[in-house]
Amino acid sequence: MALRDRLAADERHDEDNDLAKVYRERLLEEIDVDELARLSPAQRRVRLERVLSRLLSVDGPVLSARERGALVQRITDDALGLGVLEPLLADESITEIMVNGPDDVFVERYGKVERVPARFASAEQLYQTIDRIVSQVNRRVDESSPMVDARLPSGERVNVIIPPLALDGPTLTIRRFPTPYRMGELVDRGTLDVTTASLLAACVRARLNIVVSGGTGSGKTTFLNALSGLIPDHERIVTIEDAAELSLQQGHVVRLESRPANVEGRGAVAIRDLVRNALRMRPDRIIVGEVRGGETLDMLQAMNTGHDGSVATVHANTARDALGRLETLASMSELDLPSATLRDQINSAIDLVVHLERAQDGSRRVLEVQAVTSRRREEYALTPLMRFVAEPLGPDRTVAGRFVPEPVPDDLLERLHRAGETVLTASAPAGPGEPVAAGGAS
Ligand SMILES: Nc1ncnc2c1ncn2[C@@H]1O[C@H](COP(=O)(O)OP(=O)(O)O)[C@@H](O)[C@H]1O
Ligand SMILES: [Mg+2]
Known part of the structure; x- marks a missing residue:
């Protein structure tokens, strides 16, 4: 200008x-x-x-x-309300609002950050707005507590840091969580194909334990949310997360969130405390946002003691690596279990691994779905149910390819069948008139 x-x-x-x-x-x-x-x-x-x-x-x-x-x-x-922030909050396309002092307001839309003309009349007015926001969660920002991080009742995550720690004035960051994709939308976006989505839907209904793996930003949480969306409505679901991101539409959902220690180093509640507590809440399904440590063992034990149909994500580079990661994480618990025992736990707990990747062109995709077919203390064995086969990268650098289904192992077919699920598979094509993955995927 x-x-x-x-x-x-x-x-x-x-x-x-x-x-x-x-x-x-x-x-x-x-x-x-x-x-x-x-x-x-x-x-x-x-x-x-x-x-x-x-x-x-x-x-x-x-x-x-x-x-x-x-x-x-x-x-x-x-x-x-929140003054100049109100119109920004009302704009659905905005995923992040960043206020760097009264005159500098930025927003993120569709992954791009831009400056907006909104301004606060003064630093005083910005302080008032911040007070209004944090008082909703009974918090206060002042010299004695110049940083606040909180989740609003409406779901946004808010961070505030004020002078003298922030040099250019009170600084406010509001992160919103857009309505997550449902499985059908992920199919429309090319994250996976409809056959795989139907198979996974049947597996969720048949109460298989599923791990979603991938790197940071590969879409694990998004996929976990979509998978969880396939759980039948009457089931009691307990979700456990570090920072609540999941948003399930079912009627019977209890959301738990861990808590860091306060300034005196007390009061921390870890994911593993929540997993243990969840077991006493008569859950039909336990959903762990991401396993990062010793809570993995509690989750595996839960899966092995009748809480099947549970889902979690783990950071890993391949589906096979995901099992190795689970073993390493489970070994971080205070119980010093030998590797063979952990393998036993993992082999009997985990039924499927869905591995995602963020490709070079930024698109996110299910690269492989693998069934865990090893038993007891055996070395891990995986049987592919679907593999994404990429085409060589063309001049426009976009990733294309095919989702290739593989025959579903007989054990798994039988288990799905017992649960009343009929799936269209590479090995057992549905005859004319037979239902394809009863209930559908979306
Ligand atoms: N299948 C997808 N298609 C398009 N965007 C996606 C997809 N999955 C995730 N995203 C977007 O990518 C970002 C990271 O996704 P997230 O699920 O949080 O990844 P992770 O949990 O693996 O770190 C989010 O902004 C999300 O909206
Ligand atoms: Mg995540």
Whole structure:
């Protein structure tokens, strides 16, 4: 922006600010705060808008209908909620809001960060907004606790850090979690094919224990969410995460989130405490966001003691590597178990590994689905159910290829069959009229 335009915009901004300030004060004089407190949020907004419009029509400046509407909205947003942040929060395409002091607001849309014209009238107003946000979760930001990280009741994750730690003013970061993809949408996006999705849907309904593996950002959590979406609605699901990201649509879901230690180093609740607690909650399914340590052993034991149909993610480079990682992580528990014992646990607990990858072109895909076919203390043996076969990278550098199904081992077919699932497989093509993965995938 040219300097002249910038100055003009600043002036205009100041004028708007003055006007907003005058009418905000008039509004506060006019309304009965006690009465307002008895109204619902929606009624409160209507009441404020009505009073404001009247004030403006009596002695306000000449404004176009649009200008007046914008001013009314701005003042009510301010009086009621999060001021200049309200329109950004209302915009579904925004996944992250970053406020670096009162004059610098950035947002992320579709993975791109851009600056937006929103500004706070002053650092004071930004502090008020921050107070409003963190007071929702009974937290406070001040010199004695200059950093706050919290999840809002509405699901967003909020981080605040203020001066003197932040040099350019109070800094606020709001991360939202967009509505996650359902399995059908992942098929539409080419993350996997419909045959594999149907097979996985049958496996989820048949209560197989499934591990989703992949690197950071490969889409594990997203896939876990979609898989969990295939769990029948009446089942009691307990989810366990470090920072709650899953969002399940079923009616009977209990969400647990671990907690770091406080400033005195006390009060930490680890994933493994939550896994153990979950076992006493009569869960039908336990879903662990990501296993990173000794809790892996508790999860394996849970899977082996009647809590089948559970799902978790693990960071790994291949499906085979995922089993090795589980073994390493399980060995981090305080129980010093020999490797063969851990292998036994893993062989009997884990039925399937779904491995994802983020390709060079940024696309995320299921690279392999493998059934664990080793038993007891045997070395791990995996049988592929599906493999993605990539074509050589073309000039446009986008990744293409085919999802190639493999015959489903008889044991697994039989297990699915016992659970009432019929699957279309490479080895057992469904005859005419036979249902394909009863219930469908999406
Ligand atoms: N199949 C997919 N197609 C497109 N985008 C995806 C897919 N899976 C994940 N994403 C996006 O990629 C990012 C990382 O996904 P996430 O599931 O958190 O990965 P991970 O848990 O492996 O670190 C998120 O922004 C998510 O929306
Ligand atoms: Mg994740």
